[in-house]
Amino acid sequence: MTRTATRRGERDASRSVPGPPGAPRLLLGLESAARPIALSEHLATWGPLHVNGRRDLCDQVEASGLVGHGGAWFPVATKWRAVAGRGRRPVVVANGAEGEPASAKDALLLSRAPHLVLDGAAAAAVATGAKRAVVYTGAHSAATVQTALDERRWAGIDPVAIEVAIAPDAFLAGQESAVVGVLNGRGDPAPSFSAVQSIRDRGVGGRPTLVQNVETLAHVGLIARFGAAWFRSVGGADCPGTMLLTVTGRWPEPSVVEAPLGSPLRDAIHLTPADAAHYQGALLGGYGGTWVTMDTLLGLSLSESAARRAHATLGAGVVALLPRHVCPVAEVARVVAYMRTQGAGQCGPCVHGLAALAGQLGALAHGAPLRGRPRQVEEILEVCALVEGRGACRHPDGVARFVRSACSVFAADLSAHLRGVPCTPSPVAGTLPLPAHGGRRRASAPGARR
């Protein structure tokens, strides 16, 4: 009797907000089929979405507390209001470039649940008064998105024209002002200097432009159906909803998981303290992010504010675990060498600073013992200080953050390399994911392209 009553009580509580309870949300139903979810299946799972004429969308998104999942954690409604009502119809860009090599969540969404992203893009367009939306994605997902758009055109469900544009395979391809540059016909992605205000004013085709990450838009697609209260029914009070995380460094990899914000990070990625003993550190946020010790990782709660209290960032949700048998110095040097090739090549501090860092770390990782240069680590930190805050964009700042945190978490390994102590066991490189082409080499002279 009591049990029945309790069960009914639970059911009633879950019924107080419409929509499916708990998590996963974005990944719901994706485990069963290794193919894109068709429009009919998508509608069977989530129900129809009516966005036309919806004036409440921006308020719903604001009340939901949704923030951007592309790495910046900026309030979505604030961004929408900044492009709406400027007198010209804005353009909405669904940003699926995912230039971060360690991240795989955006590609997963676009290739498996494209309709959720497209729902969000349509909702964002209606909310901001846009008549045009662009899905900006790597070549790997473009055909899937186009097929999904064709299905929607037949069904006549989108109130705005949505098209696909191909993002270059480059680290900076997803940076907001670089996105606008590429869509305006510029070949290589290059961020503008102090451009955030200007793309909200003049972006794609000279119109106010909203660039929003595809995971963020997938959340929008569900908020537009079930409302802010549903969105907030999972997650913490100051960090509502769920987020996607890409975990690398263990089999199968990369794996994308979805977890409620505010939950323990170790639960989100299913990491027990016993598992953690197999790793010597973890990279949070990606290659512009921060290395943390496994103790720090085990103690973190899944929220950006908790990460920042630990002097880290969740960024776009990358958790790269570094196994014990890998030489961290060689891995860090490898990534910095890649990041050097991925700069836009448009300013001196970045071109010279990243070249210097790549050279210093490469020498530490693979060179002869640097007995004559006991200050090598201090010199690396000095170059970090020389590039921080001086680039045209945040690329050098990210590399400096990556290198500084590595110097702190892997201090013992750096010191062993300085003394010429061989890595035990033999150094294995290639754990942190990098594109197969290793990064295109860019013109290195600042001012070569302006």
Added chain:
Amino acid sequence: MTDWHVTIVVDPTRCDGHGICHELFPERVSIDRWGYPVVAEGDIPPALFDHARHAVNECPRLALHLLERSR
């Protein structure tokens, strides 16, 4: 009375590291190991406004700007 605060800003996408700003305004602009300007933090005192303007005007890449704001 309005209190004006003036700082100097480098557009790093324009700067080619000619170093003229450092020669003309060494009080606030040093150069890094690659020849690019490092501007000292904080407001420029009024006594140095002329030096600052001179450095801005003589930059061959027009990469320097004076940023004025009132508080």
